[in-house]
Amino acid sequence: MHIEISLQDGVPIYRQIVSQVKYLIASGQLEAGKELPPIRTLAEQLLITPNTVVKAYDELQAEGLVHKRRGAGTYVAESKSPLARREQRNILTRRADALLAEARQLNFTFDEVLDLLKKRQAALNKAISQERNHVGKCG
Amino acid sequence: MSENVVEVRGLSRQFGKTMALDEVSLDVRPGLVHGLVGANGAGKSTLMKHLLGLLKPKQGSVRVFGLDPVKHPVSVLERIGYLSEERDLPEWMRVDELMRYTRAYHSSWDQPYAEHLLDTFGLDIAKKVKQLSKGMRAQAGLIAAVAHRPELLLLDEPSTGLDAVVRRDILNAIIRTVAEDGRTAIFSSHLLDEVEQMSDHVFMIDQGKLVLQGSLDDIKEGHQLLSVRFFTERDELPSLEGMLSAQQCGNHWRIVCNGANGQVRESLRRLGGEVTHARNATLQEIFVARVGRNRLAVSEE
Amino acid sequence: MIWELWRTSCVEWLFRIGAQCGLVVWLHWFAKNLGSGKTHEQHVIQGLMIMMLAMTCLFSMTWLNHLDNSRKGFSFRLGFTRPVSTVKLVVVPMMFVTASAVICFLVPAALLGWLWGSSIHLLSLSTGIACLVTCFVASAWAPTTILGRWVGMAIVAMGFLAGMSVFHVQRSDSEPFFLAIGQPGYFEFAWYHYVACSIAAILAVFVTISGVERQRHGEAWRLDMPWTAVLTKLGKRFDTLVSPRQQFASKFRAQCWYEMRRFGYIVLLLGVLAPFFPLFFSILATWVEPNWQGTPVAWILALAICPFVYQLVGAEGSLGLRRKQGATYLSPFDATRAAQNGQLIATKLFIIAACAAAGWLWMGVTAGLYSTLAGKWADWGRIGEVLPNVMENVPGRWRVAAIPTAILVYASSSSASLALGLWLALYPRRIMCGFVVLALHVPLVFWDARQDWALQGLWTAYGYLLAAAILGGGLYIIWKAVSSGYLGSRLFGGACCLWLVYVSTTVAVYVEFVPLNLFPPVVIFLGMSSLLVPLAALALAPLALAAHRHA
Numbered sequence: 001m002h003i004e005i006s007l008q009d010g011v012p013i014y015r016q017i018v019s020q021v022k023y024l025i026a027s028g029q030l031e032a033g034k035e036l037p038p039i040r041t042l043a044e045q046l047l048i049t050p051n052t053v054v055k056a057y058d059e060l061q062a063e064g065l066v067h068k069r070r071g072a073g074t075y076v077a078e079s080k081s082p083l084a085r086r087e088q089r090n091i092l093t094r095r096a097d098a099l100l101a102e103a104r105q106l107n108f109t110f111d112e113v114l115d116l117l118k119k120r121q122a123a124l125n126k127a128i129s130q131e132r133n134h135v136g137k138c139g
Numbered sequence: 140m141s142e143n144v145v146e147v148r149g150l151s152r153q154f155g156k157t158m159a160l161d162e163v164s165l166d167v168r169p170g171l172v173h174g175l176v177g178a179n180g181a182g183k184s185t186l187m188k189h190l191l192g193l194l195k196p197k198q199g200s201v202r203v204f205g206l207d208p209v210k211h212p213v214s215v216l217e218r219i220g221y222l223s224e225e226r227d228l229p230e231w232m233r234v235d236e237l238m239r240y241t242r243a244y245h246s247s248w249d250q251p252y253a254e255h256l257l258d259t260f261g262l263d264i265a266k267k268v269k270q271l272s273k274g275m276r277a278q279a280g281l282i283a284a285v286a287h288r289p290e291l292l293l294l295d296e297p298s299t300g301l302d303a304v305v306r307r308d309i310l311n312a313i314i315r316t317v318a319e320d321g322r323t324a325i326f327s328s329h330l331l332d333e334v335e336q337m338s339d340h341v342f343m344i345d346q347g348k349l350v351l352q353g354s355l356d357d358i359k360e361g362h363q364l365l366s367v368r369f370f371t372e373r374d375e376l377p378s379l380e381g382m383l384s385a386q387q388c389g390n391h392w393r394i395v396c397n398g399a400n401g402q403v404r405e406s407l408r409r410l411g412g413e414v415t416h417a418r419n420a421t422l423q424e425i426f427v428a429r430v431g432r433n434r435l436a437v438s439e440e
Numbered sequence: 441m442i443w444e445l446w447r448t449s450c451v452e453w454l455f456r457i458g459a460q461c462g463l464v465v466w467l468h469w470f471a472k473n474l475g476s477g478k479t480h481e482q483h484v485i486q487g488l489m490i491m492m493l494a495m496t497c498l499f500s501m502t503w504l505n506h507l508d509n510s511r512k513g514f515s516f517r518l519g520f521t522r523p524v525s526t527v528k529l530v531v532v533p534m535m536f537v538t539a540s541a542v543i544c545f546l547v548p549a550a551l552l553g554w555l556w557g558s559s560i561h562l563l564s565l566s567t568g569i570a571c572l573v574t575c576f577v578a579s580a581w582a583p584t585t586i587l588g589r590w591v592g593m594a595i596v597a598m599g600f601l602a603g604m605s606v607f608h609v610q611r612s613d614s615e616p617f618f619l620a621i622g623q624p625g626y627f628e629f630a631w632y633h634y635v636a637c638s639i640a641a642i643l644a645v646f647v648t649i650s651g652v653e654r655q656r657h658g659e660a661w662r663l664d665m666p667w668t669a670v671l672t673k674l675g676k677r678f679d680t681l682v683s684p685r686q687q688f689a690s691k692f693r694a695q696c697w698y699e700m701r702r703f704g705y706i707v708l709l710l711g712v713l714a715p716f717f718p719l720f721f722s723i724l725a726t727w728v729e730p731n732w733q734g735t736p737v738a739w740i741l742a743l744a745i746c747p748f749v750y751q752l753v754g755a756e757g758s759l760g761l762r763r764k765q766g767a768t769y770l771s772p773f774d775a776t777r778a779a780q781n782g783q784l785i786a787t788k789l790f791i792i793a794a795c796a797a798a799g800w801l802w803m804g805v806t807a808g809l810y811s812t813l814a815g816k817w818a819d820w821g822r823i824g825e826v827l828p829n830v831m832e833n834v835p836g837r838w839r840v841a842a843i844p845t846a847i848l849v850y851a852s853s854s855s856a857s858l859a860l861g862l863w864l865a866l867y868p869r870r871i872m873c874g875f876v877v878l879a880l881h882v883p884l885v886f887w888d889a890r891q892d893w894a895l896q897g898l899w900t901a902y903g904y905l906l907a908a909a910i911l912g913g914g915l916y917i918i919w920k921a922v923s924s925g926y927l928g929s930r931l932f933g934g935a936c937c938l939w940l941v942y943v944s945t946t947v948a949v950y951v952e953f954v955p956l957n958l959f960p961p962v963v964i965f966l967g968m969s970s971l972l973v974p975l976a977a978l979a980l981a982p983l984a985l986a987a988h989r990h991a
Contacts, residue, residue, distance in 0.1 A: 005336075007332060007335050007336065007421055007422075008421070009418055009419075010359060010364065010418045010419030010420055010421050010424075011418075011419065012355075012356045012359060012360070012419075013336065014356070039318065040314065040315065040318040043314045043318065044311050044314050044315075046336075047307065047310050047311075047314075047336055047337065048314075048336045048337060049171075049172040049313075049314065049317060049336075049337050049338060049339050050314055050317055050318040051170075051171060051172070051317070051339045052339070191772075191775075191776055192775075192776075192989070192990055193772065193775050193776070193989070193990065193991065194990065194991050195990040195991065209924075209990045210924065210925045211925065212777075212778065212779065212780060212781075212925075213778050213779060213780060215778075216776055216777070216778035217778040219776075221772075221776050223772045223773075223776075225772070227771050227772045227773045228773060229702070229771075229773060231701065231702075232701075239686075239687055239688060239694075240688070240694050240697070240698055242687055242688070243687065243688035243690065243691050243693070243694030243695075244691055244694065244777065244778045244779070245778070
């Protein structure tokens, strides 16, 4: 599990862990049922106090994203809770905001952006269908 | 264990004319990592030495595990693992002799763990201490301090002068000690990054006085760093309530203020300033604000 | 650089000169009151004084500090990175040390000459001392290993003894050495004596400069002889031999091993080498005078003195204090040991006693071996006749009680030496002042003796005061040590048992052999209070250690 912490912005470390784990779960890199690293391992990896990891895992559990099994570690929650969906929407929203802000800076109008998106979606569809045909041919 | 591991009440100590500690009172709760920060000569080592009984409190009291370390050196020191600032080890001793000697004094010595650490660090057990480099000496001292699984781990400036590899070993040792139930660690450092990453609880000492203490998260949330731009150029700012330090950087000011930042913001607005950016301050910024040269004479919170 | 040296040593300098002048005055008074007019005796005392002054000057603290075994070679290494030439770097401190030693000698010697009204050859003696100091300093600074340093110093010492013997033979006086040096014309140097001293001094300076030059550029002055490799290998073998294989069975054993490795082996080494002295003396005496019958005397003297020598050396070595930037302190490694002060002290005392006992036994064995090999048993025969008669008069119970009494006395005197060493490191000035005050009383005693004890009242008062101080102070010390937890209950209990045996034996001896009605009450009181001394002395060392450990 790849997590990075930074001391630059004054955000508490446990909160950074929580948001990064949320992202990993939402983007599918941490599947349901997969075990999160043990507290000591993650602490040694990041060189932080284990109590911070405990705090982060507790908050994730409170939000229903993970659950602790007695003496056997922490696991990603099974159910696709509305929280996960909400987090996914948050991710996309952030990306959209960044795209729009950049477009504005580069003096693109909203219509030009939409045009661009449509073109890129078409290209993506073509690539996926080509991929499927290729797979089908090779069997 | 619901009792405090360490209780210090009203501890004061004078060396000649300087006040090394001035009415210091603190509690160390079990199971947490405590960071002790302060400038050089602020009193961190003096405080640590009191915990070990190396200094007898002339004023005030010190209790470790509920006992006076001067009166009960056996009960207290048996349960403490200590790495001194100077990595003080007898020069003529070999590494394996050091392990065997230390083992005799601590009944909770874990030999497999000690061997595992010796292996991991790659220390040659036949070498004498005087043949070891500074980093290896720190490693040897660390093994002697943690191999008996102490209830309290005391590290005085553990990372000073060491390379990144050894530093990581030492921090890992702290993590491992605390991750096991009920064990506590106190380490003093002037590397604030390290303290910020590794501490649950922070004690900040300046010129013998305890200027700040509390859980790290509370401290960080209680201090804000504001980037302020003024409509008219200002050379000086009056000291506002809640403002800890103010520094001019180009055309804006960096102000560190404590929790009640609503007040500070209001006062700044009245002075014609606009807060362009605000975030929690890092421990380094808090330290410099409270202890550094730009600090303002504000009353204690 | 001179300023640096001056700063670090001026106080000690002044103290030393002052102390020696005081000693001269004191001795002068002493000699005058003893039996004035005898030129011969005066010469002896004068000679002894000169020797003593010379000896003390040689061991000036300035360079003794540099003899610290942890530092090899040249001690002013900081100067290596300064823009100073090696010649200057070496010559300046060397001249300073030599000059300070010479001045330390000149001032009291001149005072001595003036008081006595006799002429002392200051120039020749100063030259000799300067030469000797220079050679000693050279031997301390030039070699890069500890072994090299001690070998160098031994060479210088032997060279000095050889030179002195040649000089003495040249004088061709039939008088023995100690009487001869008091004679007025003894130290008159001829021109070649001065030349010899100068050559030796210059040679020493050159050797030092070349040695330091090598050290400056990282080269060592090593004698790459075939045996150094063998010695290193032997050393490694020795190390594996003395290192423990399994874990220690108890804290006590671990601490014993630690103390033994730290200083015990030095006492043992001393014990092994010490019989060399009476052996050498006996052989020499027998060679000079074939009918010499003093063998038993020499060995008995050695046997009587050696336990105390071992005790002193052991006490000094067991302190475990480190010197850093002029301050003496207990290392945190020792201070954070999970043991009571009493236990740590007990281990040190045990090691001192064990090594001293081993050395003493070895001395006895060597005496026996020598006597057997040299066929000297006949001389022992006379003592063999006297001893059983003496022993018969001593009742059996006292013979039994002698052992615990001896143990108690030895342990308490070792403890007192330890305590003195520890406190001397903490409060050097106060203790020295105390000694000075005590020393000042001695001439007062002699003066009063001639005035027919006019100050009787003062002495009686002192006696009572001392007795009260011993009782009060002793009880306080014991109470403090036990109540602060420095002396554990088990150790204290053991000490008390020994002490009770000691008290009962001593009281019995007093009662049986000493006619009490002959002594004034103050002496009786003093005698009784002095019974507390061994127990209090045992409690002193844990207190002194605590003063260091819990600053």
